[in-house]
Amino acid sequence: MRYVLVDRFLEMEAGERARSVKCVTRGEPFLNDLPFYPPALVLEALLQTGGALSRAGSEAGQMSVLGKVSSASFPAHAYPGDRIDIEVTIALSRPEGTLCEGVATVDGREVGRAEFMIVLLPPEMTPPPDPERDAKRRLLARALGLPHAPKENA
Amino acid sequence: MEEQEIISKVRKCVATALGRDEDEVQLDSVLSTDLEAESIDYLDITFQLEREFGISIQKDELFPQKIFQDEALVKDGVVTEQGLAYLKEKLPYADLEKFSADPKVTAVPELFTVQLLVSFVQTKVAA
Numbered sequence: 584m585r586y587v588l589v590d591r592f593l594e595m596e597a598g599e600r601a602r603s604v605k606c607v608t609r610g611e612p613f614l615n616d617l618p619f620y621p622p623a624l625v626l627e628a629l630l631q632t633g634g635a636l637s638r639a640g641s642e643a644g645q646m647s648v649l650g651k652v653s654s655a656s657f658p659a660h661a662y663p664g665d666r667i668d669i670e671v672t673i674a675l676s677r678p679e680g681t682l683c684e685g686v687a688t689v690d691g692r693e694v695g696r697a698e699f700m701i702v703l704l705p706p707e708m709t710p711p712p713d714p715e716r717d718a719k720r721r722l723l724a725r726a727l728g729l730p731h732a733p734k735e736n737a
Numbered sequence: 738m739e740e741q742e743i744i745s746k747v748r749k750c751v752a753t754a755l756g757r758d759e760d761e762v763q764l765d766s767v768l769s770t771d772l773e774a775e776s777i778d779y780l781d782i783t784f785q786l787e788r789e790f791g792i793s794i795q796k797d798e799l800f801p802q803k804i805f806q807d808e809a810l811v812k813d814g815v816v817t818e819q820g821l822a823y824l825k826e827k828l829p830y831a832d833l834e835k836f837s838a839d840p841k842v843t844a845v846p847e848l849f850t851v852q853l854l855v856s857f858v859q860t861k862v863a864a
Contacts, residue, residue, distance in 0.1 A: 650777045653753075675784050678796045682784045700781060 588628040589635075589669070592728045598640030600672040603632045603727075609663040619660035625667065625695035626655055629685035633671045635729060637681040637701040640673070646709050650680055650700035657695050665689045679703060738862050740855075743790075747855050750785035754778055762851055769846040779849075786854070792861045799857055801827040804845055816840035824848075830856035 594602040605628045607620045614620065634647040641647070661667050671685040680702040687695035748762040755762075755772050768774040774782070779800045787794055797803060803823065804810050810820030821840060825833055831848040 650780060653781070675787055677780070677783065677794075679780055682788075700777070700784065702777065702780065 588624055589631050595639055601632050601636040603669045605667040607661050607663050607665045619662050622657035625687050626697055628669055629687055629697050632669050633683040633685055633701050636671055641703045646704045647701050650702040653698045655697040659692050659694050661689050661694045743858050744855050746789050747858055750789050751851055754781035754785050764852045766851045767847050768849045790858055811842045814842055816842055
């Protein structure tokens, strides 16, 4: 994942729900031309949270990719200094993927809501182990507070 | 559940999954050619049906993928006798008589009509 748009996971109930946070700072390059945090990145934070949640409830080592965004709305903006609270729940789950519902709020004010599908790639489509890549992923997972960080030999 | 209610709900599910107006979704509409469904849409349709009807659909129960992957079921792009038997078992509601006359594997997606989904759901809710 090149752009990590979640700062920390607060809760991860595999197969059920996840809560995460994203703190918006003025120094982010996305805010060079806009006074508010781009709604597309609020959506991306919801998707990244949903992706991690879907992987947590899947077979070990399965990769997740975005299938489609069925609906999305952004009734208000987030601004530098805001903490965006993200909550994603899995509405339906199948071996092939999940149907997720997510909402993003700032101080209780809704700044984003989306329904989306996460596809879980079958093991044969998952890239082979790569020690360097996997080590980076473990570090990232620990930094984010993900309880299901990939194991050393996974 | 009455047949008309099932038809109405299935059309709504398909329309939602494919971003179509319900008027565009007719019983004889083919998901792939008439409604331009892509591979990811079949998963979405499955989710929509599960949610709308409160049913559980097993992997490959509605959209069997094995026909595209198993070499015993397809040879040189043509569905074999074994493949036809597999389709009959998996898709008893599909119009396989017409398909059997020229059973190209590329024509398999055309078996999936809105009517097939309705028949599938009728069986599931009656079970």
